[in-house]
Amino acid sequence: xxxxxxxxxxxxxxxxxxxxxxxxxxxxxxxxxxxxxxxxxxxxxxxxxxxxxxxxxxxxxxxxxxxxxxxxxxxxxxxxxxxxxxxxxxxxxxxxxxxxxxxxxxxxxxxxxxxxxxxxxxxxxxxxxxxxxxxxxxxxxxxxxxxxxxxxxxxxxxxxxxxxxxxxxxxxxxxxxxxxxxxxxxxxxxxxxxxxxxxxxxxxxxxxxxxxxxxxxxxxxxxxxxxxxxxxxxxxxxxxxxxxxxxxxxxxxxxxxxxxxxxxxxxxxxxxxxxxxxxxxxxxxxxxxxxxxxxxxxxxxxxxxxxxxxxxxxxxxxxxxxxxxxxxxxxxxxxxxxxxxxxxxxxxxxxxxxxxxxxxxxxxxxxxxxxxxxxxxxxxxxxxxx
Ligand SMILES: Cc1ncc(COP(=O)(O)O)c(C=O)c1O
Numbered sequence: 001x002x003x004x005x006x007x008x009x010x011x012x013x014x015x016x017x018x019x020x021x022x023x024x025x026x027x028x029x030x031x032x033x034x035x036x037x038x039x040x041x042x043x044x045x046x047x048x049x050x051x052x053x054x055x056x057x058x059x060x061x062x063x064x065x066x067x068x069x070x071x072x073x074x075x076x077x078x079x080x081x082x083x084x085x086x087x088x089x090x091x092x093x094x095x096x097x098x099x100x101x102x103x104x105x106x107x108x109x110x111x112x113x114x115x116x117x118x119x120x121x122x123x124x125x126x127x128x129x130x131x132x133x134x135x136x137x138x139x140x141x142x143x144x145x146x147x148x149x150x151x152x153x154x155x156x157x158x159x160x161x162x163x164x165x166x167x168x169x170x171x172x173x174x175x176x177x178x179x180x181x182x183x184x185x186x187x188x189x190x191x192x193x194x195x196x197x198x199x200x201x202x203x204x205x206x207x208x209x210x211x212x213x214x215x216x217x218x219x220x221x222x223x224x225x226x227x228x229x230x231x232x233x234x235x236x237x238x239x240x241x242x243x244x245x246x247x248x249x250x251x252x253x254x255x256x257x258x259x260x261x262x263x264x265x266x267x268x269x270x271x272x273x274x275x276x277x278x279x280x281x282x283x284x285x286x287x288x289x290x291x292x293x294x295x296x297x298x299x300x301x302x303x304x305x306x307x308x309x310x311x312x313x314x315x316x317x318x319x320x321x322x323x324x325x326x327x328x329x330x331x332x333x334x335x336x337x338x339x340x341x342x343x344x345x346x347x348x349x350x351x352x353x354x355x356x357x358x359x360x361x362x363x364x365x366x367x368x369x370x371x372x373x374x375x376x377x378x379x380x381x382x383x384x385x386x
């Protein structure tokens with residue numbers, strides 16, 4: 001029977017979507033320094049416009065819409081060359097690459113591909129907040145495995161094994177991890193024991209800090225079906241040009257490639273212009289990415305040196321990525337802590353924003369323009385020094 005009651009079914013139906021206390025305080029605090037941003041275009045990291053113009057030029061002269069379900073061949077070939085340049089080099093077939101509009105869209109396709117409603121996926125217990133909503137949108141459950149802070153946030157293999165059941169369809173891994181900066185550097189025995197497909201998000205792979213390289217995940221686990229996700233949003237600081245990809249190793253492509261192609265063909269989300277530009281972006285981005293990586297490393301150096309002087313903060317140099325995830329002593333209420341810092345003019349994210357329930361943590365993004373970052377850190381250190 002038709003009802004006039006509010007919708008009780010569908011995505012986030014019944015959820016409380018009102019602003020939380022931190023969001024309300026943020027809206028009421030003009031002029032604070034935002035140390036949470038992940039948006040390079042807000043912090044002076046601007047991919048050279050001339051390289052973009054030159055890369056786009058041939059497209060306009062020969063423009064014709066020839067959609068390809070896995071993405072334009074030249075773009076897929078450029079992506080496979082990228083993996084050959086990773087350390088260790090990884091040889092992939094262009095046909096094993098599927099181009100999407102973003103990494104987030106890639107996740108969405110893979111959730112549909114791998115799981116039925118009621119199934120579950122294993123995800124880290126601390127992670128950037130995307131999986132929960134994506135899983136809800138796909139009617140799959142997330143079961144969290146533990147990252148061990150005392151071992152540099154490495155994956156706790158016992159918890160990985162304990163959390164899997166007969167409905168588990170894949171393991172999600174983020175390496176370098178957001179926000180802890182952990183990079184998976186060695187094969188994980190528990191993954192081979194589980195034998196499940198692995199989705200590894202490598203969007204920060206080029207942003208290394210404490211360790212020299214991010215091994216492409218399929219190089220660590222060649223016999224498991226592995227889907228590696230990446231895109232130009234972080235790699236080239238081009239989140240607005242909307243291009244990501246799924247790179248499959250041979251076991252993943254053999255079992256899932258044909259069905260993934262049909263799924264991607266349903267949407268054809270990646271626009272042809274950006275795909276056509278991609279080979280030139282890879283070829284002509286070296287100077288920019290070197291400057292960007294250098295700036296981020298210098299900001300991490302500065303932040304770690306400054307925070308080392310604050311007796312209530314403990315922060316480990318990250319393996320990679322551009323975030324610091326610091327443990328704060330003397331506070332057990334993260335919301336109160338973040339509000340305390342905001343009242344002094346600086347915004348950070350609380351650990352609970354990333355699902356972290358053990359101890360008190362704050363996240364600081366070192367993508368922020370260096371002067372702003374320095375001033376923000378001074379405020380934090382002053383506010384947290386007894
Ligand atoms: C680990 C990680 N993966 C993926 C994304 C999103 O990437 P995209 O812009 O390609 O959807 C983000 C965004 O911050 C991220 O932190």
